[in-house]
Amino acid sequence: MPPTTVPALDDRLLTFVVSVLLGGVAIHVGALVASDARGYPHAVLTALVGAVVWALLEPVPLIGGLLALVAWVAVVRWQYPGGWLRAGATGVAAWAAAVVVLAALDLFGVGGVSALGVPGA
Template sequence: MLPLAGPIGLEDRLLTFAVSLLVGGGALHAGTHIVSDARTYGHAVLTALLGAVVWALLEPIPLLGGLLAIVAWIGVVKWRYRLGWLRSVGVGVAAWAAAVVVLAALELLGIGSVSALGVPGA
């Protein structure tokens, strides 16, 4: 029996990673526009990448990994945008909401294999 789809190639994985990072960066950029003075979109994409790395390193820690990861992710936003803790949390909530909207729209367009890299929970 022939498979309906072949294995996912490296190009497909890189494309999915790039689109997911751009979606996450866009969500962070939107979040900073809502809560504070936003910087460039490129700044948001790099922040999303750094946040994703911090999340990936800390989240697997047993018991406290999720809590450590979210606090560290907020810390990355705080550091990159020079905000206080509360405003950084606000950026995170706004970014999450923006990511959910963008991902829902992409799903409606039939593009459901991407995520919002760098935005926890999206």
């Protein structure tokens, strides 16, 4: 029997959990930089809700990416104090933090994870 190329459920679950936790780290850092941080568990919840919103809206033809991005910023605005500009700044800072963390992990040979809940990371 040839080896299977589909990761085991345990591996996929671990990747999902690590990706959500990394997304939470990035959003928490973004909130520390641009908003009032409410704690890491709150950031993980924001990452999870943001990932669901993104997954639901991004496939919409023609405007899905823009619609998903606006909705994701709306989730950040809903979860953290401040207006649209502060939520956007939190998102940009979260994206930058995610890129740095993922690049550092890649340097140490840890690949295959993402920052779930942070668009573009």
